Amino acid sequence: MFKSIFKKIITNLIPKNMSLQAARHILTNHDPDYLAIRDLLMSDGHTNENWQSGLGGQAYLLYGLVRALKPKTIVEIGSARGLSACTMALACRHNHQGRVHAIDPHDLNDWTDSPKINQEQLEFFKNRLENYDLSDFCNVIQTTSEKAALNWNQNIDLLFIDGDHSYEGVRRDFELFKKWLTPRGLVLFHDTGWEFNRQSPWYRKDLGVPIYLNELKKNNFQSITVLDEVGLTILDPQKGGMDFLNRM
Numbered sequence: 010m011f012k013s014i015f016k017k018i019i020t021n022l023i024p025k026n027m028s029l030q031a032a033r034h035i036l037t038n039h040d041p042d043y044l045a046i047r048d049l050l051m052s053d054g055h056t057n058e059n060w061q062s063g064l065g066g067q068a069y070l071l072y073g074l075v076r077a078l079k080p081k082t083i084v085e086i087g088s089a090r091g092l093s094a095c096t097m098a099l100a101c102r103h104n105h106q107g108r109v110h111a112i113d114p115h116d117l118n119d120w121t122d123s124p125k126i127n128q129e130q131l132e133f134f135k136n137r138l139e140n141y142d143l144s145d146f147c148n149v150i151q152t153t154s155e156k157a158a159l160n161w162n163q164n165i166d167l168l169f170i171d172g173d174h175s176y177e178g179v180r181r182d183f184e185l186f187k188k189w190l191t192p193r194g195l196v197l198f199h200d201t202g203w204e205f206n207r208q209s210p211w212y213r214k215d216l217g218v219p220i221y222l223n224e225l226k227k228n229n230f231q232s233i234t235v236l237d238e239v240g241l242t243i244l245d246p247q248k249g250g251m252d253f254l255n256r257m
């Protein structure tokens with residue numbers, strides 16, 4: 010009933026000479042949720058919005074995992090222009106709970122994807138959060154993971170590591186934050202599949218994530234990798250743990 014009343018009100022508001030399609034276009038383009046879904050999740054949206062990101066289709070996985078696991082505290086290491094952070098923040102809003110703490114120095118370093126960095130990168134990210142009305146679901150922390158870890162004092166339900174991709178960097182990030190993970194917490198590592206994609210023009214010899222992941226597996230950590238071009242691995246941070254896909 011409310012739906013039909015709402016439809017009547019809206020229909021009356023539309024000028025007589027305007028097509029329904031044009032009116033819908035105007036209404037949807039002012040809806041932050043629609044804009045976010047369009048840019049972050051609708052087909053190829055993530056390539057259209059100038060994110061300059063290598064996340065690609067793994068954005069769908071991040072969104073789905075956050076919706077399914079309903080984490081309260083998410084820590085992201087490596088935000089760049091904010092595609093992964095905005096996607097997880099959107100899932101938090103749809104869950105009516107949770108917050109992404111997005112750590113990145115936003116300076117020029119070996120792992121910046123974007124040719125334009127510094128203020129431009131950070132401004133882009135913050136503008137996206139504002140346009141999508143997601144600022145309440147994402148805490149932007151402009152510093153390195155090392156520095157952020159010094160003041161960190163909260164339990165973490167989901168840790169997404171996508172910052173310094175060197176062997177030492179990824180290992181350090183896992184070591185720094187793993188002690189904060191809740192017993193049901195999970196860790197996501199991006200760029201774990203490059204050993205299967207050495208012919209790619211984006212392949213880098215200094216990418217240490219797959220090597221570190223293999224080391225964790227040898228040390229009895231359980232994980233599952235969703236392998237596309239780059240790979241995203243979900244790891245149970247409890248050594249010897251298992252059945253993490255059934256732990257919800």
Ligand SMILES: C[S@@+](CC[C@H](N)C(=O)[O-])C[C@H]1O[C@@H](n2cnc3c(N)ncnc32)[C@H](O)[C@@H]1O
Nearest residue numbers: 062064087088089092093113120153154172173
């Ligand atoms: C591959 S990009 C992240 C991509 C992003 N997750 C996305 O969805 O587009 C890697 C980012 O890690 C950041 N980074 C490098 N070293 C870092 C560190 N020690 N702590 C936090 N972030 C770091 C870089 O500044 C860069 O923006």
